[in-house]
Amino acid sequence: MACIFGHKWNGCKCEKCGATREHDYIKDGENEWDICKNCDHITFRNVPFAGCAIVMEKITDNKVLEQLSQGEEDTYVRYFAAIRLDDKRTAMEIVSKEFRGVEFDQARREIFSLITDKNLLIETAKSHKHWLFRREAIYHIDNQDLLVELGYSESDDAVLDAIKQSLNAETQVRIIETQNNGEYNKFQENVIQGFLWKAESEPEAVLDVIEKISTRWILERLVELDNEISQKAQKILDKLKESGNQ
Numbered sequence: 001m002a003c004i005f006g007h008k009w010n011g012c013k014c015e016k017c018g019a020t021r022e023h024d025y026i027k028d029g030e031n032e033w034d035i036c037k038n039c040d041h042i043t044f045r046n047v048p049f050a051g052c053a054i055v056m057e058k059i060t061d062n063k064v065l066e067q068l069s070q071g072e073e074d075t076y077v078r079y080f081a082a083i084r085l086d087d088k089r090t091a092m093e094i095v096s097k098e099f100r101g102v103e104f105d106q107a108r109r110e111i112f113s114l115i116t117d118k119n120l121l122i123e124t125a126k127s128h129k130h131w132l133f134r135r136e137a138i139y140h141i142d143n144q145d146l147l148v149e150l151g152y153s154e155s156d157d158a159v160l161d162a163i164k165q166s167l168n169a170e171t172q173v174r175i176i177e178t179q180n181n182g183e184y185n186k187f188q189e190n191v192i193q194g195f196l197w198k199a200e201s202e203p204e205a206v207l208d209v210i211e212k213i214s215t216r217w218i219l220e221r222l223v224e225l226d227n228e229i230s231q232k233a234q235k236i237l238d239k240l241k242e243s244g245n246q
Helices: 049-056 062-069 076-083 086-097 101-112 118-126 131-138 144-153 157-166 170-175 186-200 202-214 215-221 229-240
Strands: 035-036 042-044
Touching: 035 144, 042 062, 042 086, 062 076, 062 086, 076 086, 076 186, 086 118, 101 131, 131 157, 131 215, 144 157, 144 170, 144 186, 144 215, 157 202, 170 186, 170 202, 186 202, 202 229, 215 229
Parallel strands: none
Antiparallel strands: 035 042
């Protein structure tokens, strides 16, 4: 009944009842897309996947790209539109809300590979509501002190695992040696697991930092390894025993 005397169109949607009408596209002979003369909606003319990236490079208007990334076009049109957005924060939110499955994973990774704003990476790693985005941001942060700060505040196991993988051996040892009466929190436990795994699988990566370890049970675990780490850890243990540090 709201529109008994006619719709009040705003583009292709009625402001009074929410009804929509068919787009009235203007054929554009120079480009591979057509534009609705009423609402500026864009539609593509059967662009093959191989040519989609080339076509999308012709579009520089971010409003158009944002529309395409959330529209009803084919998956690859939405994908290329999203990753070409200048505002990567907007791109992340669109991918988070609108994309699913393989499309979601590929777009997320590609967007992060294009981010040059370190502050945006830090903000995302600290506070993005989706753990996959926090984890992806972690993979692009190399500041060890910042990673440690993030580790102590993070609760998701997958994100903690990413932080653990991003820490170098020296930072891992610093965290291992920072304990409260022999007790470790969740982040420290993750780091210990990562360090012991690295000592076993990549001994050359931790060989130079073993001498900084004074925690007895960690050294005892290292002695059990079947590589060059074992002998070095044993020497440190022997010195601790000689000095009376049990």
